[in-house]
Amino acid sequence: LQWIGGVDGYLQLIDQTRLPGALQLVSCRSDEDVWQAIRQLQVRGAPAIGIAAAYGVLLGLQPLLANGSYAAADPREFFARVDRVGDFLATSRPTAVNLFWALRRMRDRAAELRREGVRPQQAAESLLAEAQAIEAEDRQMCRRIGQHGASLLRDGQGVLTHCNAGGLATADYGTALAMLFAAHEQGKRLRVYVDETRPLLQGARLTTWELMQRGIETVLICDSAAAHVMQQGLVQAVVTGADRIAASGDTANKIGTYALAQLAAAHGIPFYVAAPSTTFDLQIDSGDQIPIEQREADEVAAPLGCRAAPDGVKVYNPAFDVTPARLITAIVCEHGIIRPVQREHIVHMLCGPPVGSGR
Amino acid sequence: LQWIGGVDGYLQLIDQTRLPGALQLVSCRSDEDVWQAIRQLQVRGAPAIGIAAAYGVLLGLQPLLANGSYAAADPREFFARVDRVGDFLATSRPTAVNLFWALRRMRDRAAELRREGVRPQQAAESLLAEAQAIEAEDRQMCRRIGQHGASLLRDGQGVLTHCNAGGLATADYGTALAMLFAAHEQGKRLRVYVDETRPLLQGARLTTWELMQRGIETVLICDSAAAHVMQQGLVQAVVTGADRIAASGDTANKIGTYALAQLAAAHGIPFYVAAPSTTFDLQIDSGDQIPIEQREADEVAAPLGCRAAPDGVKVYNPAFDVTPARLITAIVCEHGIIRPVQREHIVHMLCGPPVGSGR
Numbered sequence: 001l002q003w004i005g006g007v008d009g010y011l012q013l014i015d016q017t018r019l020p021g022a023l024q025l026v027s028c029r030s031d032e033d034v035w036q037a038i039r040q041l042q043v044r045g046a047p048a049i050g051i052a053a054a055y056g057v058l059l060g061l062q063p064l065l066a067n068g069s070y071a072a073a074d075p076r077e078f079f080a081r082v083d084r085v086g087d088f089l090a091t092s093r094p095t096a097v098n099l100f101w102a103l104r105r106m107r108d109r110a111a112e113l114r115r116e117g118v119r120p121q122q123a124a125e126s127l128l129a130e131a132q133a134i135e136a137e138d139r140q141m142c143r144r145i146g147q148h149g150a151s152l153l154r155d156g157q158g159v160l161t162h163c164n165a166g167g168l169a170t171a172d173y174g175t176a177l178a179m180l181f182a183a184h185e186q187g188k189r190l191r192v193y194v195d196e197t198r199p200l201l202q203g204a205r206l207t208t209w210e211l212m213q214r215g216i217e218t219v220l221i222c223d224s225a226a227a228h229v230m231q232q233g234l235v236q237a238v239v240t241g242a243d244r245i246a247a248s249g250d251t252a253n254k255i256g257t258y259a260l261a262q263l264a265a266a267h268g269i270p271f272y273v274a275a276p277s278t279t280f281d282l283q284i285d286s287g288d289q290i291p292i293e294q295r296e297a298d299e300v301a302a303p304l305g306c307r308a309a310p311d312g313v314k315v316y317n318p319a320f321d322v323t324p325a326r327l328i329t330a331i332v333c334e335h336g337i338i339r340p341v342q343r344e345h346i347v348h349m350l351c352g353p354p355v356g357s358g359r
Numbered sequence: 360l361q362w363i364g365g366v367d368g369y370l371q372l373i374d375q376t377r378l379p380g381a382l383q384l385v386s387c388r389s390d391e392d393v394w395q396a397i398r399q400l401q402v403r404g405a406p407a408i409g410i411a412a413a414y415g416v417l418l419g420l421q422p423l424l425a426n427g428s429y430a431a432a433d434p435r436e437f438f439a440r441v442d443r444v445g446d447f448l449a450t451s452r453p454t455a456v457n458l459f460w461a462l463r464r465m466r467d468r469a470a471e472l473r474r475e476g477v478r479p480q481q482a483a484e485s486l487l488a489e490a491q492a493i494e495a496e497d498r499q500m501c502r503r504i505g506q507h508g509a510s511l512l513r514d515g516q517g518v519l520t521h522c523n524a525g526g527l528a529t530a531d532y533g534t535a536l537a538m539l540f541a542a543h544e545q546g547k548r549l550r551v552y553v554d555e556t557r558p559l560l561q562g563a564r565l566t567t568w569e570l571m572q573r574g575i576e577t578v579l580i581c582d583s584a585a586a587h588v589m590q591q592g593l594v595q596a597v598v599t600g601a602d603r604i605a606a607s608g609d610t611a612n613k614i615g616t617y618a619l620a621q622l623a624a625a626h627g628i629p630f631y632v633a634a635p636s637t638t639f640d641l642q643i644d645s646g647d648q649i650p651i652e653q654r655e656a657d658e659v660a661a662p663l664g665c666r667a668a669p670d671g672v673k674v675y676n677p678a679f680d681v682t683p684a685r686l687i688t689a690i691v692c693e694h695g696i697i698r699p700v701q702r703e704h705i706v707h708m709l710c711g712p713p714v715g716s717g718r
Contacts, residue, residue, distance in 0.1 A: 021666065162583075195583070196659060197583070199581050209669050217673075218673060219673045219674065220659055220660060220673065220674045221674070221675050222558050222615070226618065227615075228677055231680070255581065255587060256584070256586075262586055262621065262622055263618060265625075266621045300555060300580070300581055306662075306665055309560075310567055310571055313577060314576075314579065315578065316578050317580075317584075318587055321584070321590070
């Protein structure tokens with residue numbers, strides 16, 4: 001995921017739907033291209049779609065370019081367009097809050113520039129810098145998540161993960177996988193059991209690929225085998241990413257995460273969520289307010305495009321589920337480890353100590 | 360699954376690996392054919408592989424046929440062959456006990472015929488009758504399981520099932536699905552959530568097909584969505600089949616069953632196992648003595664033959680898991696409902712009241 005060029009540039013990303021069979025780059029040259037790339041999961045992972053959407057705002061402005069410059073663009077039209085493009089990109093996927101957070105940040109920056117009477121060309125440059133800052137900060141946050149999270153893992157452990165919360169899901173280092181990468185860099189030997197993560201097999205396709213590239217011992221399993229793996233005593237920790245975390249700590253993540261949290265609890269295994277602060281949505285109180293994206297039947301009925309189920313079968317295909325805070329041992333964010341996962345600890349970690357707390 | 364002809368006949372079965380895309384019949388004309396059909400899951404389901412193996416004994420004798428008759432066969436060679444073929448067929452799959460039970464029954468019958476000095480031609484006819492009796496009894500047992508089990512289900516309920524414990528897995532009516540079929544025949548409206556059942560998708564391919572053919576409302580889900588479905592209050596019962604049940608009630612069944620039992624317990628949903636008495640293995644005390652078949656990596660790494668995971672990825676692919684008795688609300692067999700699932704209730708149901716019990 002990389003922006004190529006200046007304000008008249010474009011977004012280049014690895015088509016994650018083609019991995020690991022093909023390492024194919026896709027160029028997004030319009031906001032519509034970015035919308036499609038997010039919708040079709042060519043780019044996926046909560047932080048990564050936030051970054052892609054931020055760059056998508058830049059692409060949405062480009063119809064106003066003349067000779068590679070916004071010098072001749074009408075300021076009213078320019079700033080109105082930022083809002084319109086933001087509204088459009090926000091419709092690409094409903095659950096991950098990082099998408100809305102990144103678009104909000106781009107719009108807030110644009111509003112600021114507008115108030116300051118900044119002209120379109122310079123405003124576009126500032127918006128590009130803002131998108132690049134979002135990307136750079138994500139990079140930083142992931143490294144810090146890795147550092148904090150690695151302390152939770154011990155040499156010789158088996159660790160179970162679900163879906164892909166790795167470099168592909170972020171700017172470059174991942175969230176859940178950042179914990180594993182950092183622990184591995186510290187010399188801790190891990191064996192990582194990877195849920196294949198039906199329906200779209202992000203675990204089988206992406207997470208195994210990232211772990212194997214780093215030389216971490218990787219064992220692929222069916223999602224339904226996770227309980228058996230726990231029962232056999234093969235894993236001592238479960239780590240996943242998150243798509244949205246409510247103020248209560250209730251966490252939306254890839255379908256199947258909630259099952260793992262229940263199963264980890266039943267086996268006395270700690271269940272860790274790793275996510276940057278941008279994944280928290282303090283506007284909402286609890287997990288039942290998180291909208292759950294429903295996706296197409298064929299993702300289930302025709303795995304990898306091969307028809308499995310009878311024609312006309314009814315399918316229920318929620319893309320996410322919600323894990324209640326009580327099942328989460330700790331949430332790792334760039335500021336540290338939130339444990340126990342309770343409202344006051346979350347607010348304190350994200351917003352600092354309450355006023356008048358004497359600190 | 361049907362025997363065609365007399366002692367010189369053959370076994371015909373639906374190739375379950377091709378369903379629902381193609382309804383293709385396979386003819387097994389040797390014990391090797393049956394071994395392959397069982398190993399490659401063209402015939403699968405604990406009761407069905409028992410029946411297929413019983414007929415397989417007949418096929419294993421056929422090299423001794425001359426002009427369609429055993430009249431000229433050497434009795435010693437004939438009976439020795441029954442044992443050898445039985446040993447061979449028993450190596451096809453390790454977990455489902457019905458396989459060993461059916462082969463034991465054929466060998467016991469052969470030993471009886473041998474003791475009685477029965478000549479090969481008549482012995483072969485008696486062995487064919489024995490295999491047909493195994494099949495007919497399975498038919499009966501499944502109907503009775505349906506009748507007993509239907510009483511556990513109520514009109515309007517959502518029911519979750521895993522893998523395929525239907526007509527395809529038995530002589531014709533199923534075990535877990537027999538409960539649903541019978542309830543449906545009684546006019547109870549059910550909505551059945553079907554786990555797709557990775558890696559081989561028996562739920563997506565076979566169970567949906569059987570339920571839809573009977574006009575029962577069917578909703579296909581990914582295995583990992585089952586917990587979410589329970590959390591949403593969409594199911595009021597879970598029903599599965601079994602491959603082997605220890606004297607304690609611990610039950611081996613398709614990988615993923617144990618997860619469902621844990622999740623059902625966490626949600627206060629009853630978890631029912633349906634299986635004929637032939638699935639019980641009272642020789643073994645508890646579930647940890649049940650051998651778990653490990654299958655090929657490519658079943659996971661290349662779903663439906665399409666490569667998903669990176670080349671060389673390590674895979675852990677147990678075909679079954681073991682659900683401890685304490686997580687099973689009731690076991691339904693042809694004799695009735697075993698509840699609670701405890702050793703003394705199992706023995707009582709299968710073997711009758713203990714001597715001297717005053718009944």
